[in-house]
């Protein structure tokens with residue numbers, strides 16, 4: 649946990665959100681500024697800045713993040729139409745919030761061009 653991290657505050661319920669899924673390891677909630685009809689963030693409850701800090705011990709939780717994204721995509725009705733899963737890492741990767749998170753984006757045709 650990092651005291652001044654906004655996602656840690658959401659995890660600690662100090663900042664409100666509408667959880668889509670919560671379990672021992674993970675929290676999923678809507679992005680506050682959605683770029684598509686479906687825009688969900690999946691975050692590990694353990695604070696790590698990004699994939700640079702993820703070690704071998706974190707492999708199971710990284711896998712669960714992907715599985716949860718696929719499950720939420722299915723529950724939100726975009727599994728068949730398609731969706732994108734993105735993890736931004738660091739400044740040039742476009743990361744604004746320094747707590748590892750996965751974006752699940754769908755519900756419209758996304759630009760094929762990345763970056």
Ligand code: 5GP
Nearest residue numbers: 654665677678679680681736742743744745
């Ligand atoms: P990044 O650029 O770090 O990959 O994406 C951070 C995302 O977090 C952005 O899409 C932004 O809209 C979202 N975000 C930032 N602050 C909050 C917040 O307080 N609540 C929620 N739900 N989303 C946030």
Ligand code: ZN
Nearest residue numbers: 653656695747
């Ligand atoms: Zn954090």
